[in-house]
Amino acid sequence: MELDDRKVKILQAIIRNYLETGEPVGSRTISKYTDLKLSSATIRNEMADLEELGYIIQPHTSAGRIPSDKGYRLYVDTMMEAKVQQVQQMNELLIQKADKLEIILKQVAKLLATNTNYATMVTGPQYKNTKIKFIQLSQVDNEQLLAVIVVDGNLLKNKIIKTKEPLDSETLLKLNILLNSSLQGLCIQEINLDIIQKMKLQAGVYSNIVSDVLDAVAEAIQEEDDLEVYTSGATNILKYPELSDKERATELIYTLEEKQQLANILSDSQELDEHNKIQVYIGSESPVKNMQDCSVVTATYELEKGVHSTIGIIGPKRMDYEKVVNTLQGLMVQLDEIFKKT
Amino acid sequence: MELDDRKVKILQAIIRNYLETGEPVGSRTISKYTDLKLSSATIRNEMADLEELGYIIQPHTSAGRIPSDKGYRLYVDTMMEAKVQQVQQMNELLIQKADKLEIILKQVAKLLATNTNYATMVTGPQYKNTKIKFIQLSQVDNEQLLAVIVVDGNLLKNKIIKTKEPLDSETLLKLNILLNSSLQGLCIQEINLDIIQKMKLQAGVYSNIVSDVLDAVAEAIQEEDDLEVYTSGATNILKYPELSDKERATELIYTLEEKQQLANILSDSQELDEHNKIQVYIGSESPVKNMQDCSVVTATYELEKGVHSTIGIIGPKRMDYEKVVNTLQGLMVQLDEIFKKT
DNA sequence: TATTAGCACTCTATCACAGTGAGTGCTAAC
DNA sequence: GTTAGCACTCACTGTGATAGAGTGCTAATA
Numbered sequence: 001m002e003l004d005d006r007k008v009k010i011l012q013a014i015i016r017n018y019l020e021t022g023e024p025v026g027s028r029t030i031s032k033y034t035d036l037k038l039s040s041a042t043i044r045n046e047m048a049d050l051e052e053l054g055y056i057i058q059p060h061t062s063a064g065r066i067p068s069d070k071g072y073r074l075y076v077d078t079m080m081e082a083k084v085q086q087v088q089q090m091n092e093l094l095i096q097k098a099d100k101l102e103i104i105l106k107q108v109a110k111l112l113a114t115n116t117n118y119a120t121m122v123t124g125p126q127y128k129n130t131k132i133k134f135i136q137l138s139q140v141d142n143e144q145l146l147a148v149i150v151v152d153g154n155l156l157k158n159k160i161i162k163t164k165e166p167l168d169s170e171t172l173l174k175l176n177i178l179l180n181s182s183l184q185g186l187c188i189q190e191i192n193l194d195i196i197q198k199m200k201l202q203a204g205v206y207s208n209i210v211s212d213v214l215d216a217v218a219e220a221i222q223e224e225d226d227l228e229v230y231t232s233g234a235t236n237i238l239k240y241p242e243l244s245d246k247e248r249a250t251e252l253i254y255t256l257e258e259k260q261q262l263a264n265i266l267s268d269s270q271e272l273d274e275h276n277k278i279q280v281y282i283g284s285e286s287p288v289k290n291m292q293d294c295s296v297v298t299a300t301y302e303l304e305k306g307v308h309s310t311i312g313i314i315g316p317k318r319m320d321y322e323k324v325v326n327t328l329q330g331l332m333v334q335l336d337e338i339f340k341k342t
Numbered sequence: 343m344e345l346d347d348r349k350v351k352i353l354q355a356i357i358r359n360y361l362e363t364g365e366p367v368g369s370r371t372i373s374k375y376t377d378l379k380l381s382s383a384t385i386r387n388e389m390a391d392l393e394e395l396g397y398i399i400q401p402h403t404s405a406g407r408i409p410s411d412k413g414y415r416l417y418v419d420t421m422m423e424a425k426v427q428q429v430q431q432m433n434e435l436l437i438q439k440a441d442k443l444e445i446i447l448k449q450v451a452k453l454l455a456t457n458t459n460y461a462t463m464v465t466g467p468q469y470k471n472t473k474i475k476f477i478q479l480s481q482v483d484n485e486q487l488l489a490v491i492v493v494d495g496n497l498l499k500n501k502i503i504k505t506k507e508p509l510d511s512e513t514l515l516k517l518n519i520l521l522n523s524s525l526q527g528l529c530i531q532e533i534n535l536d537i538i539q540k541m542k543l544q545a546g547v548y549s550n551i552v553s554d555v556l557d558a559v560a561e562a563i564q565e566e567d568d569l570e571v572y573t574s575g576a577t578n579i580l581k582y583p584e585l586s587d588k589e590r591a592t593e594l595i596y597t598l599e600e601k602q603q604l605a606n607i608l609s610d611s612q613e614l615d616e617h618n619k620i621q622v623y624i625g626s627e628s629p630v631k632n633m634q635d636c637s638v639v640t641a642t643y644e645l646e647k648g649v650h651s652t653i654g655i656i657g658p659k660r661m662d663y664e665k666v667v668n669t670l671q672g673l674m675v676q677l678d679e680i681f682k683k684t
Numbered sequence: 685t686a687t688t689a690g691c692a693c694t695c696t697a698t699c700a701c702a703g704t705g706a707g708t709g710c711t712a713a714c
Numbered sequence: 715g716t717t718a719g720c721a722c723t724c725a726c727t728g729t730g731a732t733a734g735a736g737t738g739c740t741a742a743t744a
Contacts, residue, residue, distance in 0.1 A: 026707050039717050044708070062707050062724045134482045140475060140492050148490050148500070150482050158490070158498040234576075235596045238588055246580055253595060254577045368736050381688050386737070404695040404736050 001053060008079075009034060010046050011055055015067045015075045019318050022241065024064030069283040069317070072295070076280050076321050085326035087115050090334045101125045104338075105309055106230045112331070113233025116324060118315035119252075121262050124228030126270075126308040127153055131187045135179045137213065142166045145209070147216050153307050159216035163209070171206065178202055179213060188218065227267055229259040240316040243293060251290045256314070261288045266310045269298040278328055283317050295319050299328040303339055345395070350421075351376060352388050353397055357409045357417045361660050364583065366406030411625045411659070414637070418622050418663050427668035429457050432676045443467045446680075447651055448572045454673070455575025458666060460657035461594075463604050466570030468612075468650040469497055473529045477521045479555065484508045487551070489558050495649045501558035505551065513548065520544055521555060530560065569609055571601040582658040585635060593632045598656070603630045608652045611640035620670055625659050637661050641670040645681055 003011075013034045017025045027043040047065055050056045055071040058064075067075070093107055102124055109122040134150040145161040167175070182199050183191065196214060200207035234256045238244045243252060255261050265288050269279040281287075281296040288296075291314065298312040311331070313324050345353075355376045359367045369385040389407055392398045397413040400406075409417070435449055444466055451464040476492040487503040509517070524541050525533065538556060542549035576598045580586045585594060597603050607630050611621040623629075623638040630638075633656065640654040653673070655666050 024707090028707080040707095041709095041717050041719090042715085045716090048709080058708085060724060061709095062705095062722085064707065134480070134488070136478065136480045136488070136490075138476070138478045138490070140496075144496075146476070146478070146490065146492060146498070148478075148480070148488065150488060154482075154486075154502055156488070156500040158500070160496055232599070234599055235592045238592050238595075244588060246586060250577045250580050253580075257574070257576055366736090370736080382736095383688055383690090383738095384686080387687090390738080400737085402695060403738095404693085404734095406736065 001049060003053070006036065007046055007050060009036060010043060011050055011067075011071060012075065012079050014047075014050075014056060014065055015071060015079070018066055019320055022316075022318055024059055024066050026064035029064070067318075069285070072282045072317060072321075073285075076282065076325075080322045080325065082329070083322075083326055085323055085330045087111055087327060087331050087334060090331075090338075093338060101303065101307070101309075102228075102230075106232070108311065108331070108335075109230050109232040112311065112313065112327070113236060116313060116315070116320075116327060117233075117236050117239060118313050118319060118324070119231065119233045119236050119256055121229055121231045121256070121259075121266065121312045121314065123263075123266050123270075123310045124230070125153075125155075125303060126227075126310075127151065127155055128306055128308060129187050130155065130306060131185050132183050132217070133185075135176070135183060135213070135217075137161075137172060137176055137179065137209075139166055139169075139172060147213050149217055153304060157216075159213075159219065161209070161212045161216065167206075167209075175203065175206060175209065179210075183217070191217070227263040229262050229266065231256045231259065231262070236315075240318075242318075243316050248293060252294070252314075255288065255290045261290065262312070264288055265291075265296060266298065266312055269312070270300055270308070270310050278325055280321065280325070293317065295321070297321070297324045297328060299332070301332055301335055303335065348378065349388055349392060351378060352385060353392055353409075353413060354417065354421050356389075356392075356398060356407055357413060357421070360408055361662055364658075364660055366401055366408050368406035371406070409660075411627070414624045414659060414663075415627075418624065418667075422664045422667065424671070425664075425668055427665055427672045429453055429669060429673050429676060432673075432680075435680060443645065443649070443651075444570075444572075448574070450653065450673070450677075451572050451574040454653065454655065454669070455578060458655060458657070458662075458669060459575075459578050459581060460655050460661060460666070461573065461575045461578050461598055463571055463573045463598070463601075463608065463654045463656065465605075465608050465612075465652045466572070467495075467497075467645060468569075468652075469493065469495055470648055470650060471529050472497065472648060473527050474525050474559070475527075477518070477525060477555070477559075479503075479514060479518055479521065479551075481508055481511075481514060489555050491559055495646055499558075501555075501561065503551070503554045503558065509548075509551075517545065517548060517551065521552075525559070533559070569605040571604050571608065573598045573601065573604070578657075582660075584660075585658050590635060594636070594656075597630065597632045603632065604654070606630060607633075607638060608640065608654055611654070612642055612650070612652050620667055622663065622667070635659065637663070639663070639666045639670060641674070643674055643677055645677065 010030060013030050014025045017029060017033060027040040027047060030043045031038055031040040047056065051058060051065065054068055055074065056065040057068045059066060089111055093104060105122045105124065109120045112120045130152040132149065132151055136148045138146045140146045143162055145163055147159045147161055149157040178199060182195060199210050203210045234253050237252050238249055243249060265281065265286060268287050272279055279298045283295065284292050286292065286294065286296050294314055295317045296312055296314050298310055300308055300310045302308055311328065313328070352372060355372050356367045359371060359375060369382040369389060372385045373380055373382040389398065393400060393407065396410055397416065398407040399410045401408060431453055435446060447464045447466065451462045454462045472493040472495060474491065474493055478490045480488045482488045485504055487505055489501045489503055491499040520541060524537060541552050545552045576595050579594050580591055585591060607623065607628060610629050614621055621640045625637060626634050628634065628636065628638050636656055637659050638654055638656050640652055642650055642652045644650055653670065655670070
């Protein structure tokens with residue numbers, strides 16, 4: 001059996017209606033709702049077919065139909081319309097531009113949550129293939145050296161290094177020159193044993209300090225690996241009856257609070273995403289087990305050159321995909337305005 | 343009417359029982375539960391008195407009694423027993439010691455939440471009256487200066503300062519010496535106009551850079567003012583029927599997520615706390631409006647010299663005050679072990 | 685005088701049960 | 715191929731009826 005034009009129209013009507021009401025949709029509703037001029041009996045026949053094909057489900061014998069994951073998937077892939085959807089109050093972010101990226105991202109998460117009425121998650125800024133721009137060692141007090149590492153995108157990392165005795169300023173200067181001349185412009189993968197050996201050789205008696213600094217560099221950039229995740233609007237989950245029974249809600253909110261599992265889905269979508277492509281996970285398509293009753297829409301943005309962030313929206317399977325996708329699309333433009341303009 | 347010894351015992355029995363079960367407590371239960379050898383009828387008379395005095399409440403005519411806020415207050419003030427209560431798995435924190443304080447505090451929040459089954463909140467480390475230890479300006483690239491400010495407790499602050507043209511290394515050195523000699527050992531309140539004027543005078547043509555650095559210093563220390571708050575175990579709220587109806591739970595979890603209001607109660611208790619004193623807010627005693635149905639227990643710790651953090655535990659009014667207070671007391675010892683030992 | 689047994693009363697919580705209505709599938713007619 | 719009609723299903727709702735926990739009051743008791 002094939003999906004003819006009429007079946008598609010009916011399926012679409014069922015899904016649209018279900019997205020709005022959250023109630024199973026009956027044949028009579030569709031008969032009135034569409035412009036197909038068909039009686040409810042005919043619709044019933046078609047619905048039986050659609051059920052057999054797996055696009056819709058009957059919760060119980062005497063109820064209407066609701067879309068299945070397969071139905072939603074078809075809807076998302078082929079039936080949605082693109083229309084510009086702006087995130088409200090984005091302009092209020094502008095004032096904050098000067099501040100750190102993370103703060104902006106947290107605010108974006110919050111705005112998205114209030115705009116969409118779903119839960120949102122945002123990764124901290126991801127610095128990919130960043131290069132070391134500048135390293136500076138300074139003597140803080142008699143036993144402590146401070147290493148500051150600046151990488152592309154003006155990301156700063158600090159590390160305190162303990163020493164037995166203070167270094168004189170000349171040595172410090174030499175070490176700084178050595179560090180910068182050897183490491184400037186390299187990204188972490190490029191720092192190989194060869195370079196390290198050469199540096200140690202040049203450092204002479206201070207080779208152990210060079211080791212410490214390199215450890216600090218590694219550690220500093222390492223930190224970026226465990227994906228930081230911010231969430232917002234967790235309580236929006238409770239607005240949807242199908243997710244808000246105590247057990248499910250507890251699991252979901254816990255998942256949002258713990259963030260560990262969210263990192264899975266976010267990094268998964270980061271790998272899949274071609275740039276600025278939007279990813280939709282419907283129900284069991286999601287890699288997060290506790291989210292089988294939800295849908296997740298993700299998008300990865302390039303904020304500045306080499307700096308990315310992935311944003312995800314979490315809602316019930318009957319989320320308003322059209323609005324969410326269009327909002328994320330619009331967000332891209334809005335973020336561009338904020339970052340490219342200034 | 344006075345609270346004689348017997349009334350106190352009965353009240354205590356009622357509260358203990360209610361804390362355990364969460365159900366209104368009847369006279370027959372108390373008659374068996376206590377060693378007073380009194381019939382339920384006598385207990386009933388006493389209970390009528392206790393109700394008149396405002397220590398207990400009858401939810402409806404044919405139900406048992408539950409403690410009122412006043413009853414809880416008496417219990418907390420006079421009836422609790424101190425016994426050592428350790429936070430489990432604290433030792434696993436030790437490995438992390440090397441890392442930043444915030445990470446430890448977040449983990450403490452999480453451990454406390456799993457140990458107590460209540461929601462927890464923790465302020466970021468509070469640096470009080472910290473003194474500037476070290477300042478370093480460095481040239482990152484042609485148009486950017488990096489200012490690193492180290493204050494007591496090895497708290498680091500960075501600030502990028504834009505300049506029109508690069509400074510030569512000699513000027514940089516001079517500026518660094520000027521900054522350190524003028525500011526080292528001062529806390530922010532001590533940096534007055536007089537000092538600023540002198541510095542600018544000495545800096546000559548570079549006085550505008552001195553201004554920028556001072557702004558950065560102010561800003562860096564300013565950041566500490568808006569109390570950072572971490573929460574954990576928000577979903578524990580849902581374990582208590584009296585808090586888990588949809589409306590209340592939404593409000594509470596939202597409050598925990600937003601954190602803004604939590605800062606109120608935390609900073610309130612910081613002001614009240616004599617050192618290492620534990621504070622209990624019962625129901626309407628809490629300054630946070632959404633938490634009138636909860637009780638909050640807070641404690642402020644000195645982690646390192648001059649570095650504080652306030653920890654709060656949020657649960658239903660029938661929370662196990664004894665356990666919570668003793669846990670927070672025990673936590674103090676455990677934190678001391680972690681910080682003072684190493 | 686304080687305590688207790690006894691009793692009538694109150695109120696909630698629970699369960700069974702019937703009724704309602706939305707929706708279906710099938711059959712026969714159009 | 716479409717539709718009207720009808721019997722059937724099943725969740726949901728409201729209604730008592732009942733049980734049970736607990737109370738307050740009174741009168742008897744130590």
